[in-house]
Amino acid sequence: MTSSPPRPPGHHAYYDDAHAYDVAFGYRDVDVELEFLLAAARRHGTGATTSFLELASGPGYHAGAAARRGLRSVALDLSAPMIERARARAAREGVIVEGLVANMADFRLSQPVDLACNLLTSISYLTSTKALHEHFACVARALRPGGVYVVENNHPDDFWTRAHFEPSRWTMTATEGDRTLEVFTSWIDEPPVIHLVAQTYTVKARTEVTDTTPAGVARRTLIDHATLRMIWPQELVAHAHAHGLALARFYGALDLDVAIEDARAWRTVAVFVKTS
Numbered sequence: 409m410t411s412s413p414p415r416p417p418g419h420h421a422y423y424d425d426a427h428a429y430d431v432a433f434g435y436r437d438v439d440v441e442l443e444f445l446l447a448a449a450r451r452h453g454t455g456a457t458t459s460f461l462e463l464a465s466g467p468g469y470h471a472g473a474a475a476r477r478g479l480r481s482v483a484l485d486l487s488a489p490m491i492e493r494a495r496a497r498a499a500r501e502g503v504i505v506e507g508l509v510a511n512m513a514d515f516r517l518s519q520p521v522d523l524a525c526n527l528l529t530s531i532s533y534l535t536s537t538k539a540l541h542e543h544f545a546c547v548a549r550a551l552r553p554g555g556v557y558v559v560e561n562n563h564p565d566d567f568w569t570r571a572h573f574e575p576s577r578w579t580m581t582a583t584e585g586d587r588t589l590e591v592f593t594s595w596i597d598e599p600p601v602i603h604l605v606a607q608t609y610t611v612k613a614r615t616e617v618t619d620t621t622p623a624g625v626a627r628r629t630l631i632d633h634a635t636l637r638m639i640w641p642q643e644l645v646a647h648a649h650a651h652g653l654a655l656a657r658f659y660g661a662l663d664l665d666v667a668i669e670d671a672r673a674w675r676t677v678a679v680f681v682k683t684s
């Protein structure tokens with residue numbers, strides 16, 4: 409599927425520069441994270457995991473890793489350049505990632521999967537209660553009975569203390585062929601606007617990209633704003649429950665040994681199982 413769905417507000421400039429995003433967020437140990445997802449499915453779900461869906465996949469780090477391990481793998485994202493990048497990387501690696509350009513609150517898979525995930529707090533782009541409700545309906549339909557859905561979201565302490573709203577700045581560099589990108593990211597580039605009743609906040613992101621090829625050096629700056637939702641753990645439980653997904657456990661990181669109350673906890677990682 410290549411047609412683009414209508415796009416709810418989001419960091420479109422930021423995410424449509426898929427190469428720059430890939431460099432900026434390339435710091436994670438994707439194989440270790442995928443191992444956690446598979447272990448969570450073994451611990452809490454039933455049946456074997458042979459198929460995988462990465463929602464709000466970005467460049468599909470985890471979908472690619474799942475395909476390399478022999479799983480049937482699907483990456484879904486609102487941004488066509490992200491999905492193109494996920495597909496292209498998989499093809500270079502000799503595996504297949506099926507790409508879907510779609511809204512995670514309005515999608516349908518051709519066949520259900522055993523394991524779905526939504527990582528790096530991307531569920532916060534569902535800013536309305538209606539969108540969250542529709543999202544969980546779509547996920548429930550996309551999973552087989554006994555299948556597992558893992559959501560990695562912000563830790564509630566980050567909202568209570570407002571630590572989440574501190575600026576975060578970092579630089580990453582990566583070379584692909586004869587092209588080197590240096591990407592400086594400033595997330596929460598200025599104090600966010602908090603909308604108390606909507607449980608949302610509007611943030612500015614700024615990215616400075618230095619793109620070096622044999623033809624020379626090109627620089628670009630991407631600035632955009634997006635509204636995200638502070639989603640609290642019990643809201644996830646309520647929406648999931650309404651669609652036949654039972655909470656198995658909350659973890660505090662993508663790590664089976666870190667409980668959500670643990671001093672090392674820094675994320676809300678909710679593991680849901682489709683009960684019927």
Ligand SMILES: C[S@@+](CC[C@H](N)C(=O)[O-])C[C@H]1O[C@@H](n2cnc3c(N)ncnc32)[C@H](O)[C@@H]1O
Nearest residue numbers: 423464465466485486487511512527528530533
């Ligand atoms: C922070 S990035 C995370 C990407 C990926 N999950 C990762 O771990 O790197 C958020 C992604 O969510 C996507 N996104 C935002 N709203 C979406 C929606 N309603 N449906 C599908 N994807 C969405 C963006 O295009 C972007 O690629």
